[in-house]
Amino acid sequence: MYEFHxxxxxxELCTSEGIPISKAMLLREExxxxxxxxxxxxxxxxxxTTMKQAVERGLSDSVRSLSGLSGGDANRxxxxxxxxxxxxxxxxxxxxxSMAVVEVNAAMGCxxxxxxxxxxxxxPGVLLTLAPxxxxxxxxxVQALFCAGAIGLLIARHASISGxxxxxxxxxxxxxxxxxxxxxxxxxxxxxxxxxxAAIALKNVLGLVCDPVCGLVESPCIKRNALGAVNALLAAxxxxxxxxxxxxxxxxxxxxxxxxxLMRPExxxxxxxxxxxxxxxxxxxxxxxxxxxxPYIKG
Amino acid sequence: xADYSVFDIIGPRMTGPSxxxxxGACRIANTARRIAGEDIIAAEFTLYGSFAKTGFGHxxxxxxxxxxxxxxxxxxxIADAYEAAQKAGLKVELCLSEAPVEHPxxxxxxxxSSKGEVTEILGQSVGGGNIRIVEINGLDLEITGEYPxxxxxxxxxxxxxxxxxxxLAQNKINIAFMRVFRHGKGLDAYMSxxxxxxxxxxxxxxxxxxxxxxxxxxxx
Numbered sequence: 307m308y309e310f311h312x313x314x315x316x317x318e319l320c321t322s323e324g325i326p327i328s329k330a331m332l333l334r335e336e337x338x339x340x341x342x343x344x345x346x347x348x349x350x351x352x353x354x355t356t357m358k359q360a361v362e363r364g365l366s367d368s369v370r371s372l373s374g375l376s377g378g379d380a381n382r383x384x385x386x387x388x389x390x391x392x393x394x395x396x397x398x399x400x401x402x403x404s405m406a407v408v409e410v411n412a413a414m415g416c417x418x419x420x421x422x423x424x425x426x427x428x429x430p431g432v433l434l435t436l437a438p439x440x441x442x443x444x445x446x447x448v449q450a451l452f453c454a455g456a457i458g459l460l461i462a463r464h465a466s467i468s469g470x471x472x473x474x475x476x477x478x479x480x481x482x483x484x485x486x487x488x489x490x491x492x493x494x495x496x497x498x499x500x501x502x503x504a505a506i507a508l509k510n511v512l513g514l515v516c517d518p519v520c521g522l523v524e525s526p527c528i529k530r531n532a533l534g535a536v537n538a539l540l541a542a543x544x545x546x547x548x549x550x551x552x553x554x555x556x557x558x559x560x561x562x563x564x565x566x567x568l569m570r571p572e573x574x575x576x577x578x579x580x581x582x583x584x585x586x587x588x589x590x591x592x593x594x595x596x597x598x599x600x601p602y603i604k605g
Numbered sequence: 606x607a608d609y610s611v612f613d614i615i616g617p618r619m620t621g622p623s624x625x626x627x628x629g630a631c632r633i634a635n636t637a638r639r640i641a642g643e644d645i646i647a648a649e650f651t652l653y654g655s656f657a658k659t660g661f662g663h664x665x666x667x668x669x670x671x672x673x674x675x676x677x678x679x680x681x682x683i684a685d686a687y688e689a690a691q692k693a694g695l696k697v698e699l700c701l702s703e704a705p706v707e708h709p710x711x712x713x714x715x716x717x718s719s720k721g722e723v724t725e726i727l728g729q730s731v732g733g734g735n736i737r738i739v740e741i742n743g744l745d746l747e748i749t750g751e752y753p754x755x756x757x758x759x760x761x762x763x764x765x766x767x768x769x770x771x772x773l774a775q776n777k778i779n780i781a782f783m784r785v786f787r788h789g790k791g792l793d794a795y796m797s798x799x800x801x802x803x804x805x806x807x808x809x810x811x812x813x814x815x816x817x818x819x820x821x822x823x824x825x
Contacts, residue, residue, distance in 0.1 A: 411621030414684040458614035521659035523622040
């Protein structure tokens with residue numbers, strides 16, 4: 307049975323079978339769902355297609371959100387990334403693509419929650435920006451999504467992927483951790499390196515709170531997805547260069563869980579603390595929710 | 606949840622912006638549509654808690670309307686739900702309530718069929734697009750829709766449970782969870798049966814015909 311309780315067990319399975327994390331996750335899913343790997347890969351390809359459409363729409367259009375609070379910044383950064391951005395053009399374009407997906411989400415477009423809607427930009431932004439330049443095929447990307455899924459599964463199981471439970475560290479932190487492992491595997495990193503990459507990305511944003519302005523998935527979520535993309539690339543580069551996480555992946559996940567427990571409810575998606583409690587955010591909330599122009603409201 | 610599938614982590618595909626406030630709201634309304642039957646001419650939505658407070662910024666209202674029209678949570682036309690309702694001749698009314706509720710993301714949906722039949726459900730969006738229906742026509746119950754679910758409306762009397770489970774057994778359908786609820790002895794009652802295998806329309810029609818006590822059978 308291809309089941310793994312934690313990161314250590316996953317690593318043991320990969321080592322004993324001589325398989326990458328993506329393959330271990332695919333074998334587990336086959337057994338769990340009693341579905342053929344062909345069908346599972348086909349379903350994951352649907353997700354990849356939706357991700358591609360969201361990136362394309364977000365980068366080309368100047369999308370505006372339902373609230374009017376956001377939109378157009380992904381396009382702005384993408385155009386700028388073609389010149390000589392300080393981050394380097396690849397990382398800057400990945401950040402732009404990540405923002406693009408969250409902007410599409412805020413405009414009621416179709417996205418893939420990965421792992422959540424609030425962190426839906428990081429994985430597609432990183433994978434789809436790097437793929438053409440590095441020759442990663444769609445098949446390889448679909449497999450990489452299984453690798454990312456394995457990391458997300460372990461975080462969800464032992465900590466949380468929900469901002470309401472554990473803050474933004476659990477959303478964009480988890481997404482960056484998943485993306486870091488996925489790009490490390492695509493870059494021929496070992497399963498051990500993938501886990502180091504995942505651990506480093508999560509460590510980098512430990513304690514990050516969820517404080518959505520006006521309670522909406524826009525500010526600061528869109529820019530935190532940009533940060534998540536760069537965080538994922540940095541963590542993967544560190545791991546691929548041979549740098550190790552001093553604290554092993556499983557213990558980092560446990561640390562994230564315990565930080566989440568210590569976090570006050572005001573900082574966990576309730577829009578009562580952090581940026582959501584600033585004078586500007588309060589003013590925006592008042593103007594936004596005062597103009598209830600919906601003709602269908604009774605009374 | 607038993608254990609996470611890879612598609613719980615990479616997925617679902619959904620129309621934004623929020624899995625709880627948009628996708629979950631759409632699924633609650635989808636469920637109301639299945640319970641009420643599909644010939645709905647009017648729908649009234651009452652939004653509570655966070656749905657009432659931040660719902661408009663999340664398109665919760667549009668997702669609810671779209672759900673009654675049968676749009677799935679990943680349908681990009683959720684954004685144009687009001688126009689679609691107008692075209693379909695669906696009358697829509699919204700109420701915002703400050704009444705306290707058990708769960709912050711709660712909606713009450715009252716729908717009227719073309720025959721004038723009114724069905725009212727209370728639904729909660731519990732995170733990640735997952736939902737719970739906690740009330741049908743004033744009767745407390747709990748349906749998650751995580752498994753294929755068969756719901757029976759029947760008159761409370763001996764033998765109904767035996768009749769239904771016998772049919773399921775004959776068709777090799779395994780029951781994962783099962784509950785019965787009733788307004789009172791001999792009155793209207795509901796049965797919810799969550800199964801490992803889906804229950805086909807043919808089997809549902811067979812069940813309806815088995816006893817005069819069975820009023821309605823629907824699947825979620």
